[in-house]
Amino acid sequence: MALSPDDIRIFNKGEKRELVIIEIAKELGAVMRKHLDESTRTCINCIHFNEPTEQCRLFKARPPARIIALGCDEYQDQIPF
Numbered sequence: 001m002a003l004s005p006d007d008i009r010i011f012n013k014g015e016k017r018e019l020v021i022i023e024i025a026k027e028l029g030a031v032m033r034k035h036l037d038e039s040t041r042t043c044i045n046c047i048h049f050n051e052p053t054e055q056c057r058l059f060k061a062r063p064p065a066r067i068i069a070l071g072c073d074e075y076q077d078q079i080p081f
């Protein structure tokens, strides 16, 4: 939903403008973090994936392409050390 120029003028003069911006930023931040986290869960960066054999150690099989790209509920981040 787009704001009209009048909506924007009212918003910019409002006493709670700063608070509204802070609340919107918090909400956007949480949504973006969730989507970024979900969109970067792939077998390639999962601790259970054996890249040389392309097998999932947990399920002892090669995951289907869709799972390789999107990960699954058992996804675990690789320990970065």
Ligand code: SF4
Pocket (backbone or CB within 6 Å): 042, 043, 046, 047, 048, 049, 055, 056, 057, 058, 059, 063, 067, 068, 071, 072, 073, 074, 075, 076
């Ligand atoms: S995301 Fe799921 S299927 Fe892929 S390697 Fe990890 S546990 Fe296995």
